[in-house]
Structure formats: structure tokens, C-alpha cells
Amino acid sequence: MKLKQLEGLLGNLEQFSCPKIELEQYPTSVHIASRMLFSAEKTFGDVTGKVVADFGCGCGTLGIAAALLDADYVVGVDIDAQSLETASVNAEDMEVELNLMQCDINNLKWRGQFIDTVIMNPPFGTRKKGADMNFLSVALKVATQAVYSLHKTSTRDHVKKMALRDCDATSAEVLCELRFDVPQLYKFHKKKEVDIAVDLWRFVPPKDQDRVVKTFSRHQ
Amino acid sequence: MRLLTHNMLSCNIKGVTNGFPLRIEVEKSMEKEVDFNIDFLKSIFSKVEWTALVDAARSLGYNELPEEVADSSTMLESSDFLKKFHHALLELHLEEGALICPETGRRFPVNKGIPNMLLHEDEV
Numbered sequence: 001m002k003l004k005q006l007e008g009l010l011g012n013l014e015q016f017s018c019p020k021i022e023l024e025q026y027p028t029s030v031h032i033a034s035r036m037l038f039s040a041e042k043t044f045g046d047v048t049g050k051v052v053a054d055f056g057c058g059c060g061t062l063g064i065a066a067a068l069l070d071a072d073y074v075v076g077v078d079i080d081a082q083s084l085e086t087a088s089v090n091a092e093d094m095e096v097e098l099n100l101m102q103c104d105i106n107n108l109k110w111r112g113q114f115i116d117t118v119i120m121n122p123p124f125g126t127r128k129k130g131a132d133m134n135f136l137s138v139a140l141k142v143a144t145q146a147v148y149s150l151h152k153t154s155t156r157d158h159v160k161k162m163a164l165r166d167c168d169a170t171s172a173e174v175l176c177e178l179r180f181d182v183p184q185l186y187k188f189h190k191k192k193e194v195d196i197a198v199d200l201w202r203f204v205p206p207k208d209q210d211r212v213v214k215t216f217s218r219h220q
Numbered sequence: 221m222r223l224l225t226h227n228m229l230s231c232n233i234k235g236v237t238n239g240f241p242l243r244i245e246v247e248k249s250m251e252k253e254v255d256f257n258i259d260f261l262k263s264i265f266s267k268v269e270w271t272a273l274v275d276a277a278r279s280l281g282y283n284e285l286p287e288e289v290a291d292s293s294t295m296l297e298s299s300d301f302l303k304k305f306h307h308a309l310l311e312l313h314l315e316e317g318a319l320i321c322p323e324t325g326r327r328f329p330v331n332k333g334i335p336n337m338l339l340h341e342d343e344v
Contacts, residue, residue, distance in 0.1 A: 101229075104338060111228055112227070
């Protein structure tokens with residue numbers, strides 16, 4: 001599939017009908033979503049034939065993009081029932097299989113190492129401090145291969161430090177800087193539309209062996 | 221909810237240590253055909269907790285899976301076995317019902333195929 005095709009298909013998806021500010025529900029623009037998934041697959045081979053999880057999936061844009069790029073199994077997790085319903089309708093319309101689950105990412109408890117790649121557009125943590133980093137830390141525990149995530153460019157140094165130092169990521173790399181247009185969704189938005197600079201990150205989770213070694217050394 | 225998702229899920233209440241597998245309570249189940257993908261089945265097999273899958277499939281009325289897979293390399297060459305594995309893992313759905321924590325008996329409802337694993341304040 002070509003990038004333009006993917007972008008075109010994602011343009012048909014329903015987005016949040018009444019976004020909830022406390023959850024920082026902003027739709028991932030099709031421009032960003034298609035580029036995110038496309039580079040994950042074309043540059044790194046992290047999507048096609050993989051088990052992919054979309055954290056904070058909202059209306060399912062990223063998860064559906066992964067399914068369109070032939071991920072083998074896609075799980076979408078969100079705390080909000082309404083968004084999940086929209087995601088489910090979206091997946092049906094696009095004729096892809098999306099496995100949805102209602103859960104707070106902070107309370108996720110999955111057995112086994114099923115997930116290869118986590119893709120996410122987490123809350124930026126502007127309303128609830130640290131929400132973005134909580135997502136990242138869980139994603140790095142769940143994924144065995146890679147984590148793709150969007151974070152405000154203004155938090156770049158912090159994100160890098162947290163990922164490498166606190167979450168034991170093997171690597172943390174900014175793939176590109178994107179403009180995230182936030183349309184005037186909420187009343188407190190004064191301007192009609194604002195552009196936020198966001199980074200598209202790729203993180204590599206800690207290797208299993210490292211995890212074991214770390215746990216072991218703590219007990220010494 | 222497919223049984224592969226069920227196989228990943230464990231009870232997420234704080235302090236619960238034996239939260240897997242969640243018992244399935246069925247109100248409505250369905251079957252939906254999906255493409256047969258041998259490579260995927262072979263790679264996912266080693267991650268699947270077999271007994272949990274057998275029991276889950278049984279609770280949805282599917283009894284064709286062998287109780288144990290003694291020799292997996294031979295089994296994974298058998299198309300008969302792979303078809304059954306495929307069907308149980310990916311084509312059976314729990315649409316309405318609940319998942320029950322084996323340790324606490326807590327019910328996690330499943331509506332429109334979506335399990336609700338949200339916790340109450342005193343469970344976090």
C-alpha cells in the first residue's frame with residue numbers, strides 16, 4: 001500500500017463526537033497517523049505480520065492503520081467506552097479486525113509476551129501531569145520489539161531521559177518532527193486552530209535478558 | 221472478544237496473584253471467519269497458554285482441541301490441528317457475558333465483544 005492510499009483510507013474514519021478534555025482526546029490526524037505507521041513498517045518492519053497494540057486508541061485510527069498494513073493481530077486499549085464504540089464501527093467500516101478492550105493503561109495486566117509493537121498517541125500530559133510518561137513506561141514493558149509514540153517537542157530531553165534511565169529502553173530516537181494541528185475542540189481553546197510541534201519517537205524496549213539481570217542484581 | 225485476547229488477559233486488581241485464566245461466562249457468543257495464516261499460528265503457538273485456550277474454547281461450546289499438545293513440532297505440521305487451533309484462537313468470539321477472576325470472583329463484563337477491565341477505586 002502506498003502512503004497516499006493509507007492516508008486516504010484513514011480519512012474516512014469517524015472521530016470523537018464529544019471529546020473529553022480530562023482524557024486529552026485529540027484525534028490523531030490522518031497525516032500523522034499514516035506517516036507514523038508507514039515509517040514503522042517501511043523503515044523498520046515493525047507492523048506487517050506483527051502483533052500490534054494501540055494504547056489509548058480512541059477512535060482507533062492508529063490501530064486501524066496497522067491492520068491496513070497487514071499486522072497479524074491488533075489490540076486497541078482505551079479507558080473510554082464511547083471512543084471504543086466508535087473504534088469498533090470504524091474497524092467494521094474499513095473491514096479490518098480490531099480487538100478492543102476497555103482498560104486504564106496504568107492498570108494493564110497482560111500475561112505473556114504477545115505484543116511485538118506498541119503504537120500510541122498518548123495524552124500529552126498537559127491536563128494530567130505525567131500521563132504521557134505513564135503510557136510510555138507501560139508500553140516499554142508490554143512491547144518486545146518497538147514502541148512508536150508522539151510527544152511534544154518541548155519535552156524532548158525529558159522524554160529521552162525518562163525512556164533510557166527510568167524505563168530501561170535500549171534506544172530512544174526521534175524519527176521526525178511533525179505539526180500536530182489541534183482544531184478548536186474545547187471551549188478553553190482561544191484560537192481557531194493551533195499547531196503544536198510533536199516528535200515521532202521510536203523506542204526499543206529492554207531486552208528480556210537485561211530485565212532478568214536487573215532484577216537479579218537488585219537482590220544481591 | 222477473541223480467545224487470543226482472552227489468553228493475554230489476567231485479572232488486574234491490585235494484590236491478586238492468581239488472576240489467570242479468567243473464567244468465561246457466556247450470554248452470547250459468535251463465530252466469524254478470518255483468513256488462515258499459518259506463519260502467524262506457528263509463531264503465536266509457543267506464547268499461548270494451552271490449557272486456558274482449551275477451557276475457554278470449551279466454554280464457548282467448541283470441544284475439538286486436544287487436551288494436551290505433547291509434541292508441538294509434529295502438531296504444527298498437521299493441517300487438521302492448525303485449523304482447529306485457528307478456529308479456537310481467532311474465529312470464536314465472546315460477544316456478551318463476563319470474565320471472572322479465579323481468585324476473587326470479580327466479574328468483568330463483556331459488552332459488544334469488548335471486555336471492560338476498568339477497576340473500582342478500592343481495587344487499584
